Amino acid sequence: MDKxxxxxxxxxxxxxxxxxxxxIKDRYWDDFAEAKVLFVESAGKVVPYFIEEFRGGLDPIVKFEDLNQRELAQALSGKELFMRESDLLPEAAEANVEQYERFEGYLLQDxxxxxxxxxxxxxxxxxxxxxxxEYQGREVSVPLNPVFIKSVDHKGKKVLVDLPEGLLDL
Structure with missing residues (x-):
């Protein structure tokens, strides 16, 4: 089953x-630029829309196949767009939130x-x-950047990072 x-x-x-x-979310721009099909959830089902053409910059304008009237297109306004995880470029597939959300509760080690x-x-x-x-009595935020993450131990629930000097002092 597709995710x-x-x-x-x-x-x-x-x-x-x-x-x-x-x-389009910034981290998925390259994936979108290569996409042939996007998906929209409608009536509990994921419906494919095949891209006929797209133009524009950061807020692209897309023309889907078989969607030739403004009234039909308006039904999609405000809807979330999806891609199959298998269609994402390898680095974007690694960067989806589900991967990082599971780090909640893990021990962060530098x-x-x-x-x-x-x-x-x-x-x-x-x-x-x-x-x-919480680090030394105050809340800190640490970027979960693949450049900083050295290893992840899912069994031991640990994330080993190599943070730039001074990052925790910000």
């Missing part, structure tokens, strides 16, 4: 031919500083995920 990842949202219709303006504390919450922020934890 679907939310990559953005339909913003509004554009013109009279059924074109739509989209908002190669230099040792145990930092238990990850209390993982939050998505523009372009990255942040782990929140």
């Amino acid at each position: 679907y990842i939310a990559i953005g949202r339909v913003s509004k219709t554009h013109g009279v031919d059924g074109a739509l303006k989209l908002k 190669v230099e500083l040792g145990d930092l504390g238990a990850i209390e919450e993982v939050v998505e922020s523009p372009g990255q995920y942040l782990a929140f934890l």
Whole structure:
């Protein structure tokens, strides 16, 4: 069974031919640019929409096959857009929130500083995920960036990171 990842949202219709303006999450832009099909949930089912063409910059305008009227396109306004996880480029598939959410409760360890504390919450922020934890009596956030993560021990519930010097002092 396919797993679907939310990559953005339909913003509004554009013109009279059924074109739509989209908002794509930054980290999925490359995936979207390569996509042949996007999915929208409708009546409890995931419905495929095949891309006929797209143009524009950060808020692209997309024309789907067989969607040729503004009125039909309006039904998609405000709906979330999905791609199959298997269609994502490899680095984006690794970066979805489910991977990082499971770090909640894990012990965060730094190669230099040792145990930092238990990850209390993982939050998505523009372009990255942040782990929140209590460190030396105050709440700190640590970017869950693949560059910083050295290893993950799922059995022992530990994440080993190599953080830049001074990051925890911010």
